[in-house]
Amino acid sequence: MSSALLPAYARTPLSFDHGKGVHLFTKDGDSYLDFGAGIAVSSLGHAHPQLVAALQEQAGKLWHTSNLYQMPDGEKLAERLVAASFADQVFFTNSGAEALECSIKMARKYHSASGNGQRYRIITFEGAFHGRTLATIAAGGKKQYLDGFGPVVDGFDQVVFNDLKAVEAAIGDETAAILIEPVQGEGGIRPVENEFLRALREICDENGLLLILDEVQSGVGRTGRLFAHEWAGITPDIMAIAKGIGGGFPMGACLATVEAGKGMTAGTHGTTFGGNPLAMAVGNAVLDVVLAEGFMQHVNQTGLKLSQKLARLKDQYPDIIEEIRGKGLMLGLKVKPANSEMVKALIAEKMLTIPAADNVVRLLPPLIVTDEEIEEAENKIERACQKMQEQKQ
Numbered sequence: 001m002s003s004a005l006l007p008a009y010a011r012t013p014l015s016f017d018h019g020k021g022v023h024l025f026t027k028d029g030d031s032y033l034d035f036g037a038g039i040a041v042s043s044l045g046h047a048h049p050q051l052v053a054a055l056q057e058q059a060g061k062l063w064h065t066s067n068l069y070q071m072p073d074g075e076k077l078a079e080r081l082v083a084a085s086f087a088d089q090v091f092f093t094n095s096g097a098e099a100l101e102c103s104i105k106m107a108r109k110y111h112s113a114s115g116n117g118q119r120y121r122i123i124t125f126e127g128a129f130h131g132r133t134l135a136t137i138a139a140g141g142k143k144q145y146l147d148g149f150g151p152v153v154d155g156f157d158q159v160v161f162n163d164l165k166a167v168e169a170a171i172g173d174e175t176a177a178i179l180i181e182p183v184q185g186e187g188g189i190r191p192v193e194n195e196f197l198r199a200l201r202e203i204c205d206e207n208g209l210l211l212i213l214d215e216v217q218s219g220v221g222r223t224g225r226l227f228a229h230e231w232a233g234i235t236p237d238i239m240a241i242a243k244g245i246g247g248g249f250p251m252g253a254c255l256a257t258v259e260a261g262k263g264m265t266a267g268t269h270g271t272t273f274g275g276n277p278l279a280m281a282v283g284n285a286v287l288d289v290v291l292a293e294g295f296m297q298h299v300n301q302t303g304l305k306l307s308q309k310l311a312r313l314k315d316q317y318p319d320i321i322e323e324i325r326g327k328g329l330m331l332g333l334k335v336k337p338a339n340s341e342m343v344k345a346l347i348a349e350k351m352l353t354i355p356a357a358d359n360v361v362r363l364l365p366p367l368i369v370t371d372e373e374i375e376e377a378e379n380k381i382e383r384a385c386q387k388m389q390e391q392k393q
């Protein structure tokens, strides 16, 4: 199919006209169960009435003023994120990669402002994904994403996932920080052990390093806590979020302690669009829902229900499903046939999921998913398993 779009994506030949809740609809009226939510982006589903109302109201008032002026709705959203997290301050961006860029720059600047400008290197982990800018592909370290794009941005040392000895061995005089996703998303829904995160916190404290968490995919309620690192009972110095906080409106944020952000004085960093009134209106509306009493409980209950159903399907179809992974509503099926085949088989059942590394199929439904929709998913996955099983025989 010829297209005027840069062919950087191998797109599924499927498009949608509108959405409602956990369902997407084609022009012909076909209904798909959306267990991808974009890629963990549409955290409150499609056309959530509170989000639509917030955006519509703001759209008629003010779209943009730049960061040259005060931004009251941004102040409000930042205060709420601060109140709900470890952080003291927030920088708003338009995407996850930009939130990571801010985090990386902040960590380097922190050491420079502390008189240790030689400390600029950041330890990252194999299987990581941090975005597609030059610095974040270097941080992610995936060869396929680096290939052909010239000299790799210097300053990232990648070590084996969940290997403390490797982390300790990688620390040198130039090390500034450790950067990790509490649950690897693109890497195949690989949760970091709570113990491991706690040990990283200790290593950072002992060595004067900053702990940067990439919660772009795992944050904003996805794992059943507002932020996934809460499961480990630790706090980072810097954290990048994006995806879920906008509920489908493009936005991200870099959260930090006062200490970690001490180098980021006026003029050191900037963005034209970050923190614009439309994004702030939607972000505040997302928090209205996610921070409401009982919402995290809902995520945990539906997540548990889904993982129980998946465990049953794994027992019933051991030749198709190898392992269930993840937390809350950030779940992965490690499958035995190619994960792309499973994604396709599910599309045939009118259900959307997302492939990830390690032959995993990601299940990232909107956090508002109901028990009924979990059952709908179970039935579709079961039918896909049956068909794949039959094909194998």
Ligand SMILES: *Cc1c(COP(=O)(O)O)cnc(C)c1O
Binding pocket: 094, 095, 096, 097, 098, 100, 129, 130, 131, 132, 181, 185, 186, 214, 215, 216, 217, 218, 242, 243
């Ligand atoms: C999606 C993602 C990013 C990049 O976000 P963009 O908005 O695509 O730039 C970074 N880190 C993680 C963990 C992600 O899942």
